Amino acid sequence: GQQVMQIPQYQHVQEGEDFTTYCNSSTTLSNIQWYKQRPGGHPVFLIQLVKSGEVKKQKRLTFQFGEAKKNSSLHITATQTTDVGTYFCASIRSNDYKLSFGAGTTVTVRA
Amino acid sequence: DSGVTQTPKHLITATGQRVTLRCSPRSGDLSVYWYQQSLDQGLQFLIQYYNGEERAKGNILERFSAQQFPDLHSELNLSSLELGDSALYFCASSVEGAGGNTIYFGEGSWLTVV
Numbered sequence: 001g002q003q004v005m006q007i008p009q010y011q012h013v014q015e016g017e018d019f020t021t022y023c024n025s026s027t028t029l030s031n032i033q034w035y036k037q038r039p040g041g042h043p044v045f046l047i048q049l050v051k052s053g054e055v056k057k058q059k060r061l062t063f064q065f066g067e068a069k070k071n072s073s074l075h076i077t078a079t080q081t082t083d084v085g086t087y088f089c090a091s092i093r094s095n096d097y098k099l100s101f102g103a104g105t106t107v108t109v110r111a
Numbered sequence: 112d113s114g115v116t117q118t119p120k121h122l123i124t125a126t127g128q129r130v131t132l133r134c135s136p137r138s139g140d141l142s143v144y145w146y147q148q149s150l151d152q153g154l155q156f157l158i159q160y161y162n163g164e165e166r167a168k169g170n171i172l173e174r175f176s177a178q179q180f181p182d183l184h185s186e187l188n189l190s191s192l193e194l195g196d197s198a199l200y201f202c203a204s205s206v207e208g209a210g211g212n213t214i215y216f217g218e219g220s221w222l223t224v225v
Contacts, residue, residue: 033213042113042201042216043154088154098167099144099214101154 003027004089006102013079014110021105023072023089030092032065032072037104038085046087081109114138115217117202123223129190132220136183136204142166143185144205144214145177149198160185161207192224 004025013019023032031050035043047056049065049072056063060083062075076083086104114137124130136143145157156169160179171177174192179185189196199219205212 042218043203044113045213045215048213098156098159098169100156100169101146103153 003098003100004029004032004091004102006089006105008105009103011105011107012110013083013107015079015081017079018075018077019079019107020073020075021087021107023074023102025070025091028069029072030069033090033099034063034072034074035088035090035101036085037088041085043088043101076107079107079109081111083107084109113215113217115202115204115215117200117217117220119220120218121221121223123225124192126192126194126224128192128224129188130192130222132187132189132200132202132222134185134187134202134204134217136185136202137215140204140206140215141183142205142207142212142214143179143183144203145171145185145187146201146203146216147198148201148219152198154201157187189222194224197222197224 004023006023033048034046037043047063053067054065060077064073086106088101088104090101092099116135118133142161144159147155157171158177159167163179174190177187201216201219203214203216205214
């Protein structure tokens with residue numbers, strides 16, 4: 001089974017609006033990574049969070065790692081059509097090397 | 112271009128057949144990962160190699176096997192193929208095999224079993 005759960009599975013956003021996708025785990029994560037997969041493409045690394053409470057920004061994207069290191073979020077402001085795709089979080093359990101991906105949040109944008 | 116090369120890009124084969132997917136990691140990367148992506152299963156981790164040795168194993172079927180060669184390229188062998196094996200198979204690589212490394216995905220190999 002998946003180590004991390006992502007919600008929502010689908011996100012339909014009006015262009016210009018903000019949205020957030022969440023990644024949750026029942027166990028403490030050593031780190032968390034976020035990837036974006038455009039339709040018909042391959043996953044592309046966006047960012048990695050390691051520290052408790054860490055917040056990182058990439059232009060309109062804000063990534064956060066929870067204080068307990070059991071959850072993470074990706075917030076996108078002023079959504080654009082270029083934000084279309086599936087966003088995955090991924091993590092490695094502390095006791096093995098498996099990089100497991102969440103089910104992803106597929107984002108569509110209404111112009 | 113991630114630097115990870117996968118061949119073939121597309122493959123159509125019949126049930127019961129055997130295929131080999133090939134992956135060349137980025138220059139300098141020692142670790143190779145294989146993932147299966149189907150519409151209803153997301154990205155499923157299959158197996159990981161690091162410098163020629165198996166490092167981690169996921170939900171890989173017994174009909175599937177993989178290896179990493181001394182030149183660090185990897186092959187994923189799929190045998191006794193079933194219709195349900197139709198999927199996009201990704202190879203990815205990273206510098207090291209432990210957590211904390213960015214992994215770079217190839218463009219994938221589309222397998223269709225008919």
